[in-house]
Amino acid sequence: MTRPIIELRNVHKYYGDYHALRGITADIGAGEFFSLLGPSGCGKTTLLRAIAGFEDISSGAILIDHREMEGVPPNKRPTNMVFQSYAIFPHLSVAQNVGFGLRRSPMSGEEKRKAVAEALEMVGLGGYGARAAHALSGGQRQRVALARALILKPKVLLLDEPLSALDKKMREQMQHELRRLQRQVGITFILVTHDQEEALIMSDRIAVMFEGSVAQLTDPQTLYRRPATRRVGEFIGMMNFLPAKLSGETSGGAMVEVAGLGTAELLSDQIPEGRAREGSIGVRPESLTILHEGQTAPREANAEVVERTYYGDMTYYDVRPEGVDGTVSVSMRNMPGRRVSEPGERVRLAWDPAAMVFFP
């Protein structure tokens, strides 16, 4: 991470008895695309609004650019926000919306007009300035909201679930565009989202939040490969859990006995929640492979196909390893010449301890 632009120090927020933020500590780097990810009610929006200045915090400190923000109203903070509803002023034109924050700027009228035109150009709305705000589509409103915030060149841009109101296709397009814009302007973006896929696609780093606390803060790849808790693993993507036992220490970690699969060594970073005798291992569906005829792997286990779902490019299987009651999900890419296994078929499952995490 580069030099921190936002420092959160043990931030607590109470609404009466309700403890909405429970000691959030994090640094967000300058120029970073940072996501706050969590289910609804986890406090991510409260935290974003606290950074923007719309919520007072009960204790702790928020520093923006090394300046304590206590008592600084939203209009005096070097942040701008894209609201979930976009909050486009309905009584103003597109250009007036984008130029709203320039009233106090020392720029001349001509310079302001130019800045507005450039901001609109940047978000792909060149020539839309004279339109009435209420005549815009959802995607266009969002672009106006973006231009309106970015024109002020904030140190941090806050985005409160900006894509949740868009349809799937528009959402995917905007994900790429937001990423491109962020690289182009180099401003720190903080995105609030409940969509784990969106967070993985867009972010440099992600803070996963549950019940007002940060459960894990790391880059998308680590988050996906090495979830810090079972709950994070369940929340991010799909994860299988199989009963497991730790049986003996090794120099680098511990030996683990996985029900239905076998015994192997896990390294310390694969045991993030501490050692316990009994627990479960988490493994992603794509880290398990169904071997076809003649294929071999260093670690194999016998299993039975219970269900299969064919997606064209992929096939998802529910398979039951021998000696296990439940099923695990296995995803396989459909390659030419590769047969799709049918329910009831007995197959050999290849597994790799490097793709596993142990949770007590």
Add this chain to the structure above:
Amino acid sequence: MGRLMRTDGARGLALVSPPLLYAILMLAAPLLMIVLTSFWTQNFMEIDRSFTLANYREAFTDPLYRTLMLRSLRISGLVTLVTVLTAFPIAYFVSFHVAPERKSLWLFLITIPFWTSYLIRVFLWRVILAFDGPVNGTLIGLGIIDQPLSFILYNANAVIITLAHAFAPFAILPIFVSLERIDRSLLEAARDLGESTAMTFLRVTLPLAAPGVLAAILIVFIPTIGDYVTPRLVGGSGGTMIANMIYAQIFDLNDRPMGATLAVCAMAVVGTIAVALILLSRRWTRTGG
């Protein structure tokens, strides 16, 4: 096909006929009667039904009518101003500072004074503002004045106070509704974009509340200009308005055509002002917006 359309048309006509009949009988017919009467002449007990513009000539030239019309405009203009200026903060308070679950209670409380009849409320104001009434009594008792205030009853001021009170909820409610409809995130957006609370009010809240304010202005202005009871009871001679003159023409002076002419003139003036206000506000929201 033709028969079907005929029966459909007949059914449609049957459906609209009760309200249509009502509108013709209760609105259009009396209005037409008044307009027709304004072109006639009163000859003692009879009415001369030959067409004449003499009444209008008189209405436009007699300084008395002009004085009354201008005074009516001034009084209801001031009533509108006072009512809207006091209603706005109340509506704003209820909309922005009252907990959502208490709002309906507040609106209910605002309408409580209007459970008594209009006439009784006007009489009460006469008591309140009287020479020996509670207003003067309190002020004298506190030693603020030593003579009863005489400018608060039987003049235009009393009319303004009474009417402003009478029409307060009619101004509060539309303004409240327009404030309620403002998306609160717009106010946060304005703050976020660097504006103070005061500037946010001026640049976002006020323009978005404008339709409610305009509705309040029209709702107060249109009926007060033709109000008869209040100027009659608390207005004295200085608070007499055009409606009192219309009444006098028809019932005291037995000149129904002249009364009708003044009524038509008053309607025309109110109608013109209302239309002008609406057009102006439309233009304002379009260019200012």
